[in-house]
Amino acid sequence: MFYQLYELNHAALAPYRAFADIMRMVYANPFNPISQTPWGRTMAASLEMFERTTRRYGKPSFDLKETVIGDRKVAVREEIVWSRPFCNLLHFARNVPSGHVPDPRILVVAPMSGHYATLLRGTVEALLPSADIYITDWMDARMVPMTEGTFDFDDYVDYIIEMLRFLGPDTHVIAVCQPSVPVLAAAAVMEAENDPFSPSSMTLMGGPIDTRINPTAVNQLAKERSLEWFADNVIMNVPWPQPGFMRPVYPGFLQLSGFMSMNLDRHVIAHKEFFMHLVKNDGEPAEKHRDFYDEYLAVMDLTAEFYLQTVEQVFIKHALPKGELVHRGKLVDPAAIRNVALLTVEGENDDISGVGQTQAAQTICVNIPDNMRMHYLQPDVGHYGVFNGSRFRREIAPRIVNFVREHARTGKPAVKRVIKGGKSS
Incomplete structure (x- = not known):
């Protein structure tokens, strides 16, 4: 009501x-x-x-029309290359100069936490000169009809795995904030299956891997309330005449x-x-x-099932760091990750994901070799500054690019087909 x-x-x-x-x-x-x-x-x-x-406020546009490669401005074209009911995969196709050595392919997983993927416009803009960028463009749940079914935490992990397989070998993944947990879970699932399309590197930025460490106000709220409280007080049905009429959502x-x-x-x-x-x-x-x-101020709704499962698994039960996270009935084992390089990035003044929460990934991924892991704490930035702003462009983005280049595998060009609704065309 x-x-x-x-x-x-x-x-x-x-x-x-x-x-x-x-x-x-x-x-x-x-x-x-x-x-x-x-x-x-x-x-x-x-x-x-x-x-x-x-x-x-409606959904903003990325409006990234050009970038600089070397000393030359090149045009950038935004295109949807993969689509599902709750997400599109956007590719920022650059008109690269002839003879240009192929840049690393990076999948940026945007947070599904209320804001649109365009919140990472600055992130994409800073990486475009040095990488071939794809980004998850999550759908506003109020715009998805009930006939499209539900979308939960397992589906989120499945989407990431599907996208990595679609993009092909030697793809690098960057998770900003909330998706750090499902991205790490996806990497663990793929590594456990010896999937050849597991990412070459995984960069986790300001993410809630273990919210027991330096808990913030967000973490305290989840700790003080039961899952039933969240279900009773923040879950609502989409009103008419929206396409997702009657879908339970977190507005x-x-x-x-x-x-x-x-x-x-x-x-x-x-x-x-x-x-x-x-x-x-x-x-x-x-x-x-x-x-x-x-x-x-441009915000989107989240499906109730995804929101409640995230609150329960990440903020109340701390399932991933405890080794209790389950995907499709199977235990997710971070120790299975052996071939994916790991970079964790935190902000000194982050009031959403406290210092140490993201670095915890370095502890639970015990089988990644020391020469394939790195942690960086950026001084004098809060949560937003971890992935945007002048310090990100000057100090964090170059470190990400260098890490990605250092841990690239011998791969194949990006797949050029377009996939919509589970069908290839």
């Missing part, structure tokens, strides 16, 4: 939001002499604040509320500064604010 009320409230505000946007354009119009006065800019700023705080707006409440003072200050920049007609800082919050 709460989800329905949320939707009704949004619909009720639609005409007021439209009116506010029209009046904002009137007050901001350069042909209107009032727009050049402090009063006019204050009115325009107030109306924009109202419109932005009441709007629903994205609840996840966003949780994230914002952790640093509420920071968000309040950011919006206050945004308002003052608008009044002062200071365009560049205001545009940076818009760009960040257009991305940050």
